Amino acid sequence: MLFSSKKDKFEKYSDPLNEFSNRELKLGEWFLRHELKLKTIGKNTLIVFCVVTVGYSFGYWLYYFGYGYWQDQKMFVQQNLEFENYDNLKSFYRPQNIGFGQINVFNTVSEELYDFSVMVNNPNPRWLVGLTYKYIYSGGETPISKTVVLPGSQRPLTFLGLKTEGYPEGAKLVVLQTEWLKLDSHVLPDVTSFVQERSNFTLANFKYAPISRVNGTPANIITFLLKNNSAYGFWTADFYVVLLSGGEPVGTMYLSLDKFKAGETRPVDLRSFVPGLSVDEAVIYPLINIFDREVYLAV
Known part of the structure; x- marks a missing residue:
């Protein structure tokens, strides 16, 4: 009872200052x-x-x-x-080098004028290439020329009508500048079809008549029909006409047609004053930059 009473008193203790509780x-x-x-x-x-x-x-x-x-x-x-070596992968994203054939020097139109020509091939299906070039030869060079080669196409790279004394020996092509333009796949998903649809020209009814004193013909006469099979007309349609004999090139001529309409067929008459020129076939190569909107006739 004594301890219990002390415990009860302790538990009942109240701080007079109210600073802490029991x-x-x-x-x-x-x-x-x-x-x-x-x-x-x-x-x-x-x-x-x-x-x-x-x-x-x-x-x-x-x-x-x-x-x-x-x-x-x-x-x-x-x-x-x-890990992929991105230096090696660059070759898959950059354009392949263009290829060049054998350089030829012809007398196509006149014995006094020389024509330089080489076949150029652009193997890239999505790359347009612009070339700045000239030909050099022993004792001289041609003026600088510029041209465009369409994706996945080949055509002659020429300088026509150089007047010089004597045959230009040792002719070489010098490419001064190459400019690549990649065509956006979102804008042109099928470049190959785009090029084929707008570069569709055919040559028919080819005829060749050589110079003949007997017949009174002072010039070699090359005639044919050229048809624009595409659905597009062109303000100016420029071409190279490569003359062949036995499958080998013997000359290159330039042809320009104004307002060449879609589906139109034009008669072509070309003349050469080179004696002994033998031609049994002709091939045309369009020079139209079909990626330039300004070349098209209004529909």
Whole structure:
């Protein structure tokens, strides 16, 4: 009864200053009684935590330097082997080099005028190429010329009508500048069809009559019909006419037709004053830049 009475009095104690409650007083008493034990538990917990974490880290570093590091090195080597070399891939995205055939020098229209010609091939189906070039030969050179070669096409690269004394020996082509233009696949998804539809010309009824004193013919006469099979008309349609004999080129002539309408057929009459010129076939090569909107006749 004595202790119970003291306990009841302690629990009924009221702080006259109202700074803390009975419950806070009891918690404070409990803390003071167990302070040493709480410090011991906290210290031991901290020691265990440090031993576990530091020990794990130290063990992992030993594992990494003993095994993991070498595995990383192997992985880096493997990544280099598997990773694409973009320098090598550039060849797939840039245009292929254009190709050139054999250079020929002809007398096509006159014995006094020389024509330089070489076949050029653009193997790139999505690249338009502009060329600035000239021909050089022993003792001289031609004026600088510019032209455009359509994607996936071939045509003569010429300089026609050079007047010089004597045959130009050792003729060589010098390309001064090459300008590439890639055609956007979103604008032109099928460049090949685009080119074929707008470069569709056919030559028919080819005839050749050589110079003949007997018949009173002072010039070689080349005639044929040229048809525009495309659905597009052109303000000016320019062509090279390559003359062949036995399948080999013997001359190149320039042809220009004004207002060549879609579906139209034009008679063509060309003259050459070179004696002994033998021709049994002719091939036409359009020179129209079909990617230039200004070349088309209004529909």
